Amino acid sequence: QNPIVIKFSHVVANDTPKGKAAERFKELAEKGTKGRVKVELYPNSTLYKDKEELEALQLGAVQMLAPSLAKFGPLGVKEFEVFDLPYIFQNRDVLHRVTEGPVGAGLLAKLEPKGITGLGFWDNGFKVMSSNVPMRLPSDLKGKKLRIQSSKVLDAQMRALGANPQVMAFSEVYQALQTGVVDGTENPPSNLYTQKMHEVQKHVTVTNHGYLGYAVIVNKKFWDGLPADIRTELNKAMKSATQYANAIAQIENDNALDAVKKSGKTTVYQLTDKERADWVKALMPVQKDMEGRIGKDLIQSVHKEAAALGLK
Amino acid sequence: MSALIIFGLLLLLMLTGMPISIALGLTVLTFLFTMTSVPIESVALKLFTGIEKFEIMAIPFFILAGNFLTHGGVARRMIQFAISMVGHWHGGLALAGVLACALFAAVSGSSPATVVAIGSIILPAMVKQGYPKGFGAGVVTTSGALGILIPPSIVMVMYSVSTNTSVGKLFMAGVIPGLMLAFFLGLTTWFLARKHQYPRMPKASWGERLTAFRKSAWGLSLIVIVMGGIYSGVFTPTEAAAVAAVYAFFIAVFVYKDMSLKKVPKVLIDSAAMSAMLLYIITNAVLFSFLMTSENIPQAMAGWILDSGFGMISFLFVVNILLLLAGNVMEPSSIVLIMAPILFPVAMKLGIDPVHFGIIMVVNMEVGMCHPPVGLNLYVASGITKMGITELTVAVLPWLFTMLGFLLLVTYVPSISTWLPNLIYN
Amino acid sequence: MKLLDHLEEYLIALLMATATIITFIAVVHRYMSGFNIPGVQDFLISLNTSWAQELTIYLFVWMAKFGAAYGVRSGIHVGVDVLVNRLSEANKKRFVVISLGAGALFTGIIGTLGAYFVYGIAQTDQTSPDMEIPMWWVYLAIPLGSYLMSFRFLQVAWIFIRSGELPKHDHAHVEGLEDEVTA
C-alpha cells in the first residue's frame, strides 16, 4: 500500500530553526505512523514562493506549510495581527500561554472557513531594532526611514516612534541598508545575523518590542480525509516538534546575538529598565489604535493571560 | 526521462516558429495535464505571481527611459560629443560610434535599443562619408551589445531575479568589463580602419569639444544620476529605473524639445508593448522553471555535473559552450531565465562568485545577440542598413572574434568582474 | 473593433505612465522626508506612500497582460523562425497558422483556468497586504488579458488566412530618426 504523502513547503533554508523543526516533524510523523505517512520537504521556496504558498495550500497543491503569522491578515483573518502588536507579550511565558492555550486554539479555528486547519504555532523570536544611529530612546528613531514588511500594525508601530516606515521587498533590504535608502529595520536576532544585516548596521538595540512566529497549517480537506488514528499520531508528532522548534529558536536567537556582538561590526545595546519603560510608553498606544481592526476582546484576552501569570 | 520529454517538447514547439513564451507555456500545460498530479490551477497562480516582484518592474521602467532617450535627441548629442573627441583618429566616425554606444549603454538597459539609437543616426552618416556599409553595421551591431554589459542592464535584472543576486552589485560589476570591451571593439575598429585607410575627420578644437559636451551634458548626467543615486542610497536599482524614465521624459520634451508632448502616448504604447513581451516571456519561463523544479530536474542535473568530476575551469568552459549554443536559437531573456536556475546552483557549489557568474552569462548573451540565426542586434542593424543577414554576418566577424576573446578573458579572470563591486561594497 | 483597439492602447499607455509617476513620487517623497526640517518632516512622514510599491506592481501586471495582447496584434512576440523560413511558401503558411492557433489555444486555456481561479478567490475575503483591495480584482488581469490575447491570435490568423498578411514588428524602425544625418 502506498504511503500518504504530505508535501510540506516552506520558504527558509533547512538549517534554520523552522527548517530543522520541519525535519524533526517529518522524522516523528513517519516513525509514529510506521511509514504510512511520508512527509516530503520543500525548503527555500523551491516549489512555491512566499506570496503564493497560501493559495497553493488552499488549492491542495501542497498539504502543509508554516507561514509567518503576518500572512493571515491578507487572507481575511485580521485577528492574527494581534501577534504583530508591539509589547503585547511581556515575555515568552505569556506568549506560550496564548499560543498553547484557548486563545491560540480560537485563532486557529478561525482558519477553518478558509479551508485551512491549524496544527500549532512555532516561534521565531522577539525582534530587535537595528540602524546606523545609536538608539536608547524611541526619539532616537524620529524621522528615520525604517524598513517593514507589509503590515498596517507595523506601519502604525513605526509611526508611533515618529519614524518613516518603508515597505520594501525582502531581496532589496540588504543593499538598501548598505547604501542608506533606509536607515534601519526590525528583526529577530537570528534573521538579522543569517541575512548578514549586522554587517551594514552599526547599532542594534535589544528592544524585544515585537514578536515573529509561524503557524503550522494543513489543507483542511486533506486533513479531514485522513484516518483518525493517523491524525492522532500526526498531532502527537506536531506537539513534540513544536517543543523542539521553540527551544531551538530561543537558542538560535541567543547565539545570533552573541555572534553579532563578537563580529565587532555592530554595537549591541541592552536597554535599562527605565529606557525600556520609555519604549513601552511610546508603543502602547498602537494596541489601542488597532483595537478596531484586531478586536478589543482578543487583545484583552491576551492581557488576561499575562494577568494570570501575575504580570500587569 | 521527464527532462528529455520536457526539453524535447519545448524544442519541437519552438521550431514551429511560435512565440517562445507560448512554446514554454504549452510545454508546461501538456506535461502537467498528462504526467503529474500538480493541480492545474497552480498554473494560473504562477502566471500572476511570476512577475509580482518589484525588482522585475525595473524592466518596463528602463525600456521607457530608453525610448524617451532615443526619441528625445539624447543619442544624437552623444554622437556629436563622441565625434568631437575621437573623430580625427583612423576610422573616426566608426570610433565615435563605439564611444557613443558605450555612452548610450550607460543610460539604456537594452542592447537592441542601443543599436537603434546610435545606429540609425551614425550609419547613414558613415555611408555618406564613404565607409562600406558592412563596416558600419559591424561596428554598431557589436558595440550596441554593450547596452546589457554597461549598467543599467535588463539582462542583469533578469539574472538577479532568477538567482537572488544583488542587482546593485551586478551593475557595478559590469562597469569595468564594459569599458574594457568598448576599448577592445574600438581597437579592432581602429586597426581595420587604418588598414583600409578609411576617412578621418578634422580634429575638433577644445572649444568645440566643450560645446559638444555641454550640449550632451543633460543626457550624460543621467549616468551620474542612476549610478550615483543607487550608490549614495537615494533610491534602489528598481526605483532608479523609474527616476531615469521621468528624467528622460523631462529632457526629451522640455529641455531638448526634440519630442513633442503629442508623441508621448506613442512612446508609452511602444514601451508598454516591448515590456509586455518581455514580461510575458518571464511569466512563462517562471512557469517552466516551476515545472522543472517539481520534476527535480535542476537538482538532478547539478548532481550529475558534480558527480562527473567537473572542476571550475571545465565547468565554466561547458557553460560558455552551452550558452553560446543557446544564443543560436533564443534571445537573452529566455536563456537567462531558463538556464540560470539550472547552472547557478552548480556554480555556487564549485565556489564561483555569483556576480562573476552573472557577468559571464551577460557577455555570452552579448555574443549571442550579434550572430545568426537568432540575434536581435543583427536584425536591428539589418533593418537600419537594409543589408541581408548573411552579408551582415560576414561584416560582423572581426568584432565577433574580439568579443569571443574577451569572453574567455572575463570567464577566467574573475577579478575583472568582482574587483569594483568588492571595492565599493566592502 | 476600432474602439477595442483604442481602448487597449489607451489602457496600456495609461498604466505605464501611472506606474512610473507613482514610483517617482514615492522616491521623491522618501528623499524629501529624510531632511530634518521642523514641521515639514512630520507633515511629509504623515503622508503615507507605503501602498506605492504594491500599486506599481499591480499596474504593471495589468499592463503586461494587456500589452501582451496588443503585442500579438503588432507582431512583437519573437519566435524561432529559422527553420520555418527555409520551407516552401505553402508549408510556411501552414506552420504560421499552426503557431497562431497554438497561441490562441494556450491563451484560451489560461484564460479559462484564470477565470476559475478568480472565481475561487472571489469567494474568499483575501485582500492585498498594503492597499487591502480584494485580491480577485487584481487577479482578474489573468482571464481578461488572456482571453483578449486569444482573441487577438484568432484575429491575426483570420487576417493571415484571408490576405496572407502578418503584423510584423520592426525593431529597427524609429520614427523621425532616419532623416537625421550628422556629418
Ligand code: NA
Ligand atoms: Na546599459
Ligand code: NA
Ligand atoms: Na544568436
